[in-house]
Amino acid sequence: MKNGIRVLFAVCLLTVTQLPQAAPSDNSSVAIAIHGGAGTLSPDDMTDAQRAEYISTLQTAVTEGYKVLLAGEPGEAAVIRAIQIMEMSPLFNAGIGAVYTFDGEHELDASIMNGRELNAGAVSGVKTIKSPIMAAYRVMTESPHVMLSAEGAEAFARQQALEMVDNTLFNTQRRYEALQKAKARMQSETSAVEWRQGNERFGTVGAVVLDKQGNLVAGTSTGGMTAKRFGRIGDSPIIGAGTYADNTSCAVSATGHGEYFIRYHVASDICARMKYAKMSLHDAANTVIHDVLLPAGGTGGVIAIDAGGNVAMPFNTSGMYRASIDKHGNVSIGIYKEIALKTTFSAN
Template identity: 45%
Template sequence: MRRITTFFILSFFLILSGCQLQESQVGEPPQKEWSIALHGGAGYVSKDMPEDRKEAYMQSLEEALAIGSEILENGGTALDAIEKTVNYLEDNEMFNAGKGAVFTAEGKNELDAAIMDGSTLNAGAITGVTTVKNPISLARKVMTDSKHVFFAADGAETYADQTDVERVDPSYFYTERRYESLKRAQAEEQSSSLIETDDQKAWKYGTVGAVAKDKNGNLAAATSTGGMTNKRYGRVGDVPIIGSGTYANDLVAVSATGWGEKIMLNVSAHTLAAYMEYKGVTLQESMNYLVDDVLEPGDAGFIAVDKYGNFSMKTNTGSMFRAAADSEGNKEVAIWE
């Protein structure tokens, strides 16, 4: 009798466990083989932008997206996809990174970048470099080839000397459009007006970034920037601060763009990831919490991809150059909300 009772008890628990397992499997979202999202900066971009310039931005976003998508579709890693995508954006002077970097108050171009591998929680970051053509590639070498995570200014340049990353004369980064932006920023800074204009707000914005999930399920995030127009001596923004402008783990990969100081103060990229993990909410719910509840209107925008291949892109600045695609054929390329 005791054996029969034990048998029925064990059977009951096995059936119960099976039901719970089935419920958990049913609750799991479908997996996309791969997914990628990218941004080219968030801020105050007028919808009255000349049509030819708008088309140029849209085409650039399409081309950047195609680079990363092809790598992922062919079985490449998330790290390769985001590095090559960001390389393209760094070489495109329409964006505030690499060739299109803005100027500091001293009239220099100082570049920051960071990359993070969600599968290992390893990361690499650099700040204040002036001769590295593609800062994100140097950041990746910091992650993979050094014992450290973060190199700054002269130290980052010295580390670059020990690598094969492409170097350029600082004059390579000069663009007339960015130099004119510096002069306008400095002129308006002298204004006695207590009301911050849209142009003044725009000095704070601009970055490029990419996040991706590959066919092996790995997530990665990368961000690169020329920083803030008219920034002061030695200023470091959110981009190379792991957890602020760039973060990835085995749940989600995040890249930020916007007002760096606000992004840093809220440890924004990690906040999104932590909210997902500890609240057990979806990527979109966590994105909404960060952009709508944590940050204030006009602060920032974010792109993210989760472990299921879902992507989310959202800003509270009015506009964000962005694009995303996945293995299911979903695709989005946009500028305004």
């Protein structure tokens, strides 16, 4: 284990873990953005109470991550903190609340990347790891590999003394009902193309940050696609597709129809357009999401942050659960196209 400071992640009752020691810095500008998935979201399908619950949870996650950054901790700690809150919320398709596979289980994916060293870690198809994002972090810091999958990833997690749980911990009634609806649709449709047009696939949570040391970090965690089969893996654990971070450009976490995000290497493409075409963060992210992905049939969105603390959160669907706190402490939270809540960060 590398020398480090201990960060307690009280959410989801995980054990104490070690993160790299932050180097002293005079840079006090920090920023964070998070997402809880994009898709066909309609105000008519959500009560005021449900909408308030989503906004409250997003606010908690982004605020807790921001506090970690203000304390001078490494960006990885903030990303993990924010994502773990969403992993433990039944509202989102990650951890508790993850969608069901065709066989009625949960297969979870996650990844994390540090833009300073371009170091990354990921897990895919895991069933018994309580916090997949923590497992991805340990792959990055405690193994020579980038991605571990299924039983091998779980064996590694046990070796790392991460908390292991029964797969049923991730069960929720509404996801079970979604599985039944998805199976009914699959039986009634005549082609795979028709199935791909359904909105059951959307989910995923993620976070991107700029820390006090000027480093960019991105992380993503998901339960994948409802009724997925044959060990299907989406973009979330794929470095360059669902997650990417490079201090010379930006950090990106994606959400949407994973097959398209993989084919068009969405996360790294946004960073590359900044790095080589000298595009702004806003232009690069919007170009990829609206001008590249959408015409190809890919739907979803991204959160992105650059070295200047600028934040972009474009999506080409009717909604995306999202929140951010910029370098000035301005808080922004949204579900649909319009921003639902604007406020200023308060430590109280």
